[in-house]
Amino acid sequence: MKELLKNTYGFIFEDALIDEITAVSLLRDFNEGDVLIDFGDYIKKMPLLLEGAIKILREDFDEGELLLYFIEKGDTCAMTMACCMGESKSEIRAVAETKGKVIMIPVQKMEEWLGKYKSWRNYVFNSYNNRLKEMLLAIDNLAFMNMDERLLNYLYEKSKINNSREIHATHQEIAYDLHTSRVVVSRLLKVLENEGKIRLHRASIEFLV
Structure with missing residues (x-):
């Protein structure tokens, strides 16, 4: 010790x-x-x-x-x-x-x-x-922040803490941490992907910014 x-x-x-x-x-x-x-x-x-x-x-x-x-x-x-x-x-x-x-x-x-x-x-x-x-x-x-900004900050913190751009978390787990619904998280993740800030995979999220 x-x-x-x-x-x-x-x-x-x-x-x-x-x-x-x-x-x-x-x-x-x-x-x-x-x-x-x-x-x-x-x-x-x-x-x-x-x-x-x-x-x-x-x-x-x-x-x-x-x-x-x-x-x-x-x-x-x-x-x-x-x-x-x-x-x-x-x-x-x-x-x-x-x-x-x-x-x-x-x-x-x-x-x-x-x-x-x-x-x-x-x-x-x-x-x-x-x-x-x-x-x-x-x-x-x-x-003061919109949910999309909160979500992006959350993904940044997860990426930093795990020292990896690959974030292994389900949409439901993210929704639970942010105190919102899975449907909202899934929709916003798709928006962030379309903006080139993340890339969605089957079992992970790749943080790009």
């Missing part, structure tokens, strides 16, 4: 902090589609992502879900941290976008390290700031 930590966080955290994380934390492997945190869970550990990508979803008033943001290697989830610190139930669902590895840190240590390590304090505050910007962007997308 220590080598994985150093490879991902060695340029952020002091050696002493990495030693402490290694001593008290749990390393967990996950596969694509695994639910790592669910709505209503009491969160006792904070995740540090070593490999892979995770999407963070928010439950809406109609008991559907809305994609807030993705977290990638080197990230953590600010909303998870807030639940940990406040000992409140989770208001998000974290679903693995790809397979990967995550380190789970006990909440008691999170609080202790805020006063003990400047690098940890900076990391936590920067994480809050970055996730806040992403949530504001998600709100802007809902309020």
Whole structure:
């Protein structure tokens, strides 16, 4: 675990902090589609992502879900941290976008390290700031963007996270993430293909822009 930590966080955290994380934390492997945190869970550990990508979803008033943001290697989830610190139930669902590895840190240590390590304090505050910007962007997308623009942004993020122009997702899965219907997604994907921005294949979507 220590080598994985150093490879991902060695340029952020002091050696002493990495030693402490290694001593008290749990390393967990996950596969694509695994639910790592669910709505209503009491969160006792904070995740540090070593490999892979995770999407963070928010439950809406109609008991559907809305994609807030993705977290990638080197990230953590600010909303998870807030639940940990406040000992409140989770208001998000974290679903693995790809397979990967995550380190789970006990909440008691999170609080202790805020006063003990400047690098940890900076990391936590920067994480809050970055996730806040992403949530504001998600709100802007809902309020000001047309569905075709939201769809194109979604495909861009999926392509970036998977480091591939080939996006393996069904029209229904995309509709679920964007909180719309499969029919709307299928129609807009065809429009984007006609505009030369994507190419539709039988089991994947090729992102071209």
